[in-house]
Amino acid sequence: MNSFLASKPEGRIVLFGAPFDSTSSYRPGSRFGPQAIREASHSLETFSPEQLLDLEECPFTDDHDLELPFGDPCPALDLIEQKAARVISHGGVPFLLGGEHLVSLGAIRAASSMYPNLRVVHLDAHADLRDEYLGMRLSHATVMRRVLDLVGQDRLHQIGIRSCTREEHELSSRLSTTPEKVSLLAGENPCYLTCDIDILDPSVLPGTGTPDPGGLSFRELSNLLVSMITRLRVVGMDIVELSPGLDPSGVSAVVAAKLVRESLLALHRAPACG
Amino acid sequence: MNSFLASKPEGRIVLFGAPFDSTSSYRPGSRFGPQAIREASHSLETFSPEQLLDLEECPFTDDHDLELPFGDPCPALDLIEQKAARVISHGGVPFLLGGEHLVSLGAIRAASSMYPNLRVVHLDAHADLRDEYLGMRLSHATVMRRVLDLVGQDRLHQIGIRSCTREEHELSSRLSTTPEKVSLLAGENPCYLTCDIDILDPSVLPGTGTPDPGGLSFRELSNLLVSMITRLRVVGMDIVELSPGLDPSGVSAVVAAKLVRESLLALHRAPACG
Amino acid sequence: MNSFLASKPEGRIVLFGAPFDSTSSYRPGSRFGPQAIREASHSLETFSPEQLLDLEECPFTDDHDLELPFGDPCPALDLIEQKAARVISHGGVPFLLGGEHLVSLGAIRAASSMYPNLRVVHLDAHADLRDEYLGMRLSHATVMRRVLDLVGQDRLHQIGIRSCTREEHELSSRLSTTPEKVSLLAGENPCYLTCDIDILDPSVLPGTGTPDPGGLSFRELSNLLVSMITRLRVVGMDIVELSPGLDPSGVSAVVAAKLVRESLLALHRAPACG
Amino acid sequence: MNSFLASKPEGRIVLFGAPFDSTSSYRPGSRFGPQAIREASHSLETFSPEQLLDLEECPFTDDHDLELPFGDPCPALDLIEQKAARVISHGGVPFLLGGEHLVSLGAIRAASSMYPNLRVVHLDAHADLRDEYLGMRLSHATVMRRVLDLVGQDRLHQIGIRSCTREEHELSSRLSTTPEKVSLLAGENPCYLTCDIDILDPSVLPGTGTPDPGGLSFRELSNLLVSMITRLRVVGMDIVELSPGLDPSGVSAVVAAKLVRESLLALHRAPACG
């Protein structure tokens, strides 16, 4: 099988990798995520029996990985923002592959500039709402707090959180919602969907930096993504925090690749993106 | 604990390994499956609290591994067919341990010669119904198409398929069925049961060449096998595609070994084989 | 994040490790369990969104690992018994981290001396009720038989057993019970809770010496532990048989660490221990 | 660093991968060799302080991997032969990355057609001179016997052999030679250089299917290759049998990549290829 991520240059959906993991505090390695997803895609079919659609029939572009400097996150975030802004300004939908969760901030900044009433839907095991972490305001553990600064509490919705500090919990419980409520609230408003793959149970996806037991099954997340994408007006999305080297069986990368496939097909079905 | 696969020479059920994986396109290694199952069986009891039966009381024979040449699959398939035919002609039930899925074709050829009205029940994540794959007509990805050529559409039943091409899907959706329907249709007719172990979710069994997320739990497959075996007239069966080296934890081999134990005990309970 | 096991010297609950695995027959390595739990705890928060409690507010002490000789288990069991007896005689609750399951015998001996009407609640995949194993009466495979000798059949309760010999099955089926029944029977009597972590399904916890497929999910075990601890009068407990080296993804240690966190918080909520 | 294998379209030297390993009898996986070499090349510089040359200044082409069917080696060998013949007929020098050693036969057939007086220089731990292996005449264990059939005893030279059967030893000891003698004998005649990377000691390169202790150090092999390439008229060459998955440290692929770099630079220095 060929990689189903082979470029389809005519697509409005534009995949790109953001291989950055310098603020990961526990176990780095998500920089290898985008490449691992591409490789694992060779073992999957392009056709989805769930959605009865084939990627061969769904135009999208894979712009490969951004070249990002390691260390200080500021220049990396700027490069991600510029890339996402370029995609959006050409009428496209950026689909970012992480990298650590902080990379989402670059794409959300771009989407938020373009769509002032942007809503952000956040699927994750961790609240990521600390104001500072190890003295840093830009970190995988603070990323959604920075998004909150950007869009405000009414426009940030969290689903699946099962790990937080007591301080984060107070805030997170206010942001917490269900897929049904999100789709009611969002209506026709533009949404950015950010999915930290550690929302999955570690038995399903051991290859992530800070696994937290007690998460979703593959089918639960796959159905959640497809249902959100087809019901919301998604103007940008990402799947982040795959750290393939932590899972020597290679299964984690296949799990991420299948989620990317199902998401691409669902984006195609959604009227705004196809 | 000793291996529960220690030979019981008087048994009608004859286990043997077919350590062949030369057509595996993504990640080879299923050649090490049979040996890994034997080793993992040391860590399991011979008694099943589910079936209240002990392998010590259930005669069967382990004829160890066939010596198969690598590369061209034709001579390997011939050797497998000859072995299975010998077992059947002595009134036995061949129980094949793979190896890649293509090895099943050898045993099914033998069973189909002996039992002209043979039905084949196929448990798998993948349809394996391509007519050709990478230019080859004999491949792990075409094996069930070759079985279809042999027994016809009315006698091939598929359960659990979650991965296929669009072309395969049309065919596969006609072959797709449920355990209940199979047992109604098959009645007293002889059945060959072929189980590609990647029907399990990769969280349960990461050690397989082409894992596809979203599969069965251990209990679902274990119950499915036991219920099929005790309700059908099984004249041959196999469990294939364990690739133990891909799972450094060793759990995948234990999963396969427990499925072999439960299947052996279920075959013993079935009137035809005990 | 700092380890949530940093010492809180004022606590009535006293954690300590028993890094002993010399009678492990299949795959040793549980000696590294306690240290791996401490390290994995760095990646978890101290706050539990399930129990709405934070370890920072729950006093307990971590007395680190006992220094135990390898080989003959008698001196190791004596050292464990002395340590547990010291904790109990100072009004504390020993919380032992294994190590192989045999280490529980030391702590149960101590608890049984102090509390003559002690009940033992045993969560495990394996019955561990052999009278002898490979010629040894003190072994991970005989440990609950030795506990039975100590407390008698009426005071030993087993939950979750899915692997045993036919002989063990007769005995185990009489000891088998449900969480509800245990809490009815035990009432205000002192209980020792021993949890062999292989009660979990191997997909959730591959890092254990004798994994047996078909076990509990993380949530099932976490809820079971919390519900037992908050409903019984727990005077001692242990979590044993994590063998971290068998799981290169590191997830197994995180699973164990989260169970330790939830158990510590639940012990704090139970009136007797807080 | 970018991969130093980025294509230089103007080069006379044409790299290509032959990802085939279907006849591997012990541990397959060399199909992943070419891709692993490309990835590992990112961690190396393009400049060689030994040869004071930079790949940036040395034109060559990387034609990526051939798409080869698995199983029967005949069609794969045909495709390799056609590719090598095409390169040679355009005045180029094919540089093959294996794959198992059998793939060399395809390239040597092409070179032997084009250059009737071709000499073959064989660096390896194993003699590979069996006439048949597991009933097969085309196998990694028979490949040099097939080359012998093609070029005759006077034109096949072996260096470094440390493993063989008694039968092979008689033949191999006649073919055995030293670098100095080879360069005297070969003179201006065209030579094909085939290097099975297991000539290295397994401490240097654990990632190969049949490691044999007691081999060369990295410097010994690197110097040997450079000295042979710069002294002979090399019209084709290969480096085969890297099996990267067997070495989780990733070092084996880096070793192979550095040997490819040094060989490319040496080929450039040799007047015939530069």
Next chain:
Amino acid sequence: MNSFLASKPEGRIVLFGAPFDSTSSYRPGSRFGPQAIREASHSLETFSPEQLLDLEECPFTDDHDLELPFGDPCPALDLIEQKAARVISHGGVPFLLGGEHLVSLGAIRAASSMYPNLRVVHLDAHADLRDEYLGMRLSHATVMRRVLDLVGQDRLHQIGIRSCTREEHELSSRLSTTPEKVSLLAGENPCYLTCDIDILDPSVLPGTGTPDPGGLSFRELSNLLVSMITRLRVVGMDIVELSPGLDPSGVSAVVAAKLVRESLLALHRAPACG
């Protein structure tokens, strides 16, 4: 290739495994050594180009592994001693595969009873001369002290020691010798040769419990063993401390298997054993 350890029942040399590792203090796992050596032997030829001899022509017996209890070393040592005594009393030469180094004590006790003037030649990285270790007198770290108690300082010779305490160093420096001196001193006296495989550099053999950098190369140890065996009157020997699970590349087991092959062939060449 078949395992070269397939039984040759007529042989005077009797191989057997002692899969015991319960006193290992750092990293257990040498219990899997003997089985790993048998499996790795499949990848090696039976012929040695160094000694120009083939195992096919050298009678020996492989009596497989003793079944040893884990935990207390006393019963295990008794079983090993009985086995070695039986071999010697039938005119044979026991060749023990460990297991941790303590297992040698069983065989040396047997040899010392039979041959009162026995000399012991000890190849190792570690002196193993502690009188007690973690409170135990029977341990991998005290084994040569127990041998010293048995045979006296004049009859114990150490080669290769590079790790010891200051106390051990005083004793060890008196026992330290060279191969040449040993063969002069020993003359026609019976010798037991015990080889802890960690005398090799960890780059050559990472799969051992307490690796110590700075050791021998494969060729150095192989030559040392062959030269000692062919010059001394070896009445028993062992190779111990391979811990195969610590080396995921599998190379360590191949290294040990090749040393066993060379040792068997050298024993055959020695007049007393052939």
Next chain:
Amino acid sequence: MNSFLASKPEGRIVLFGAPFDSTSSYRPGSRFGPQAIREASHSLETFSPEQLLDLEECPFTDDHDLELPFGDPCPALDLIEQKAARVISHGGVPFLLGGEHLVSLGAIRAASSMYPNLRVVHLDAHADLRDEYLGMRLSHATVMRRVLDLVGQDRLHQIGIRSCTREEHELSSRLSTTPEKVSLLAGENPCYLTCDIDILDPSVLPGTGTPDPGGLSFRELSNLLVSMITRLRVVGMDIVELSPGLDPSGVSAVVAAKLVRESLLALHRAPACG
């Protein structure tokens, strides 16, 4: 064995870890180096038969790991500089355990402030002399260029470099020297010794981010370090770039730990530090 790094509070030599690896471009993970060295030290003796000295008799302090933020290297370097300056101003010798090589810059800045005529001796496989890398001036690949900016060409000496760009090579060949010359040039001047452990051959130390084949053996590096330390006036030193997770055998950490032991003992023998 206890860790030989247990604190000796009275020592002038002060060990501390700098677990930072955010600018690592190829494979991060050196943040886990200091902790892995401490753990591996449990398997080594405190006595060195080479130097006939025991760490028990050599006072030093282990101040454990600095808590460093990930991402932007500036604050991390500041914290390292402050720590090293504190040690030096109390008359101590800082001994830094990395972490990526960039961490050395913090310590060298401190030493250079205190000792204006400081010389830096640099042992490494890589020149690390780029002026910029991926747009960054502070990176593991530019660290020695920043040191050069600080101390000037006459005071920076490189040993062992085998990998560089053509630009670096011009500069590096001027800085390149031998141990003998360094000790002549340096005389009584204060020296800082920085050792990137990838100067070792990858067979000896696979656990490092950018292994480069063809390096030193363990004995060569151990002798080099001891001879430099005992001949120079070392006022600060470091050993960096161990990335333990890349070597699943654990040997790399043991290699680093033994080098730390030998260095500590050598520092003790040097008159200035003992």
